[in-house]
Amino acid sequence: MTHAFAVDRALVVIAFKRRLAYKSGWIFGLALGGGSMLISMAMWQNLLGGGSLNGYDWSSMRAYTIIGFVAATMVFGAADFQIADRILDGHIAVDMTKPVDFQRARAAEYVGSMISTAPTAALGVLGAWLLFDPPGPVTPMAGLLTALCFVLLFPLAFGITYLSVLVCFWTKRYMGIMWLREALLSFFSGLMIPLAFMPGWLQAAAWALPFPHFTTTPAAIYLGRVDTAGALGLIAAEAAWVVGLWYAGRLVFRFAVRKVTVHGG
Amino acid sequence: MPILESQSLTKTFRRPDKASGFKGAVKHLAQRKYKNYTAVDGIDLSIDAGESVAYVGPNGAGKSTTVKLLTGILRPSEGTVRVMGRDPHTERIANAHDIGVLFGQRTQLWWDLPVEESLKLLKHMYGVSDADYKRRIERFDELLDLNEFMPALARTLSLGQRMRADLACALIHDPKMVYLDEPTIGLDISVKDRLRAFLRELVNDGTTLLLTSHDLADIEEVCERIVVIDKGAIAYDGSIERLKAHYITTKAVNLYLEGAADVPALAEKFPDYEWTAGEAPSEVTVTYESNRFTTAEVLGSLTAQLSPRDLSLSEPSIEDVIRRLYAGELTK
Numbered sequence: 001m002t003h004a005f006a007v008d009r010a011l012v013v014i015a016f017k018r019r020l021a022y023k024s025g026w027i028f029g030l031a032l033g034g035g036s037m038l039i040s041m042a043m044w045q046n047l048l049g050g051g052s053l054n055g056y057d058w059s060s061m062r063a064y065t066i067i068g069f070v071a072a073t074m075v076f077g078a079a080d081f082q083i084a085d086r087i088l089d090g091h092i093a094v095d096m097t098k099p100v101d102f103q104r105a106r107a108a109e110y111v112g113s114m115i116s117t118a119p120t121a122a123l124g125v126l127g128a129w130l131l132f133d134p135p136g137p138v139t140p141m142a143g144l145l146t147a148l149c150f151v152l153l154f155p156l157a158f159g160i161t162y163l164s165v166l167v168c169f170w171t172k173r174y175m176g177i178m179w180l181r182e183a184l185l186s187f188f189s190g191l192m193i194p195l196a197f198m199p200g201w202l203q204a205a206a207w208a209l210p211f212p213h214f215t216t217t218p219a220a221i222y223l224g225r226v227d228t229a230g231a232l233g234l235i236a237a238e239a240a241w242v243v244g245l246w247y248a249g250r251l252v253f254r255f256a257v258r259k260v261t262v263h264g265g
Numbered sequence: 266m267p268i269l270e271s272q273s274l275t276k277t278f279r280r281p282d283k284a285s286g287f288k289g290a291v292k293h294l295a296q297r298k299y300k301n302y303t304a305v306d307g308i309d310l311s312i313d314a315g316e317s318v319a320y321v322g323p324n325g326a327g328k329s330t331t332v333k334l335l336t337g338i339l340r341p342s343e344g345t346v347r348v349m350g351r352d353p354h355t356e357r358i359a360n361a362h363d364i365g366v367l368f369g370q371r372t373q374l375w376w377d378l379p380v381e382e383s384l385k386l387l388k389h390m391y392g393v394s395d396a397d398y399k400r401r402i403e404r405f406d407e408l409l410d411l412n413e414f415m416p417a418l419a420r421t422l423s424l425g426q427r428m429r430a431d432l433a434c435a436l437i438h439d440p441k442m443v444y445l446d447e448p449t450i451g452l453d454i455s456v457k458d459r460l461r462a463f464l465r466e467l468v469n470d471g472t473t474l475l476l477t478s479h480d481l482a483d484i485e486e487v488c489e490r491i492v493v494i495d496k497g498a499i500a501y502d503g504s505i506e507r508l509k510a511h512y513i514t515t516k517a518v519n520l521y522l523e524g525a526a527d528v529p530a531l532a533e534k535f536p537d538y539e540w541t542a543g544e545a546p547s548e549v550t551v552t553y554e555s556n557r558f559t560t561a562e563v564l565g566s567l568t569a570q571l572s573p574r575d576l577s578l579s580e581p582s583i584e585d586v587i588r589r590l591y592a593g594e595l596t597k
Binding site: 003006007009010011014017018021090091093094096097098099100101257258260 | 333358359362382389
């Protein structure tokens with residue numbers, strides 16, 4: 001194992017342990033998230049009844065809502081506040097004296113954080129699945145591609161989180177940025193309302209952003225709304241966002257680090 | 266051969282220029298004004314390998330900002346820094362391998378984990394071998410009683426324990442250049458003594474040290490050279506001995522007389538000396554210019570003519586010199 005990977009692994013382990021130190025907070029968040037999923041389910045059940053809207057009936061909407069909840073909530077349940085706090089309280093000064101790449105270190109911490117939440121997330125999904133009995137993937141290939149899409153969501157979520165946290169260098173506050181990110185994610189991912197319900201220009205705006213990959217893309221692949229070629233195209237676009245956001249993070253950090261103004265000792 | 270060299274090192278920050286009160290806040294919202302504030306102003310500094318340098322100055326003088334420039338945390342507005350031939354800001358990661366940094370007011374421990382976990386993570390970050398790690402932890406334990414709190418969560422440590430743990434974190438990779446920014450702040454006397462003894466060992470082992478502190482005992486006990494900074498610029502750079510020799514031009518003798526001291530009469534009798542009444546009526550302090558009179562001459566004349574019951578010599582204090590340098594009473 002190279003030195004860099006040994007450091008990554010050590011940071012993953014540390015973040016995992018830190019997460020376990022405060023697990024009650026995450027479980028509380030998960031319960032709230034689960035609650036919002038139930039509300040969404042109830043709303044769609046009443047709205048759709050026995051019919052369908054824009055191609056979604058109650059059966060497909062159950063799968064859509066669970067996929068959206070998992071994709072848009074679980075992957076963001078990570079260490080954004082920890083990074084933001086370090087920037088805002090000046091602890092980044094200490095990070096800058098360590099011989100590690102700042103972004104890569106934060107990515108490793110994100111992985112550790114996510115690993116710690118995986119069992120609870122799996123349990124939550126299993127519970128929702130058993131409770132609502134949604135349909136399975138249209139084909140085994142669709143199931144496989146949905147899983148691939150989900151795997152890519154983790155680095156994508158990190159890219160968005162990291163970039164949004166770096167904005168703290170300029171704003172000196174994080175809460176507003178987080179709320180804006182959550183609002184954009186909720187709206188443009190299709191979690192709040194499927195993109196198919198939106199006018200064409202708004203759908204086009206959504207697809208110009210990375211957010212639809214958090215609900216619309218996996219749900220579309222899972223429910224067979226796109227064929228295999230279409231699914232691969234969507235996954236390629238998702239992967240391109242992952243790479244683009246990683247390098248965007250590097251670029252923004254290069255400018256952001258010039259804004260470091262840690263006064264006093 | 267300098268291990269660290271800075272030329273015309275300058276850091277300017279932009280600060281909002283906002284009037285106080287509601288009106289000021291609203292006005293600043295509509296018409297933003299900023300003022301430039303120079304924290305570090307043209308610092309030329311050269312430190313050779315193995316030197317121990319105290320970097321002192323009053324609050325807000327630019328000490329910590331200089332340390333952040335030298336460690337690569339901040340980018341200079343003007344001027345250059347080279348540490349072991351590297352630009353510490355643009356070559357931050359390579360530079361970080363060779364330096365150790367301690368900020369007295371910011372811990373590098375992971376707050377919610379045992380101290381041991383933080384040290385092990387740093388071991389990985391710096392690529393320290395298992396054997397070296399074990400050897401260094403044993404040494405830190407001998408000098409800092411590290412094992413006493415290795416399994417404790419960082420957030421449960423006392424300030425003294427936290428500082429000892431942070432010092433171990435800063436030195437676990439045996440850095441060539443060490444920056445300690447107020448390492449004894451808030452510590453009690455016994456912990457300070459232990460830390461100073463540890464730092465003396467470090468210097469004796471050949472580590473280059475730059476220390477900022479408001480505690481002048483840290484400086485006198487650990488460093489040979491002192492750089493005094495005021496308003497972002499160097500006010501003095503030289504050995505502590507030279508500082509004393511150059512600026513301490515007076516010495517003092519405390520006399521304990523048989524009866525009450527008549528200070529005006531004594532001042533009239535010995536006009537070359539300055540006389541000050543002591544705490545007790547029989548106590549008096551005689552101050553004389555050390556470049557005009559030797560201590561033997563002064564003691565000879567005083568004991569011959571006054572027959573004091575007892576006397577003591579006041580050692581020249583670097584604290585007085587620094588205080589006068591801060592107050593602008595002394596110049597380079």
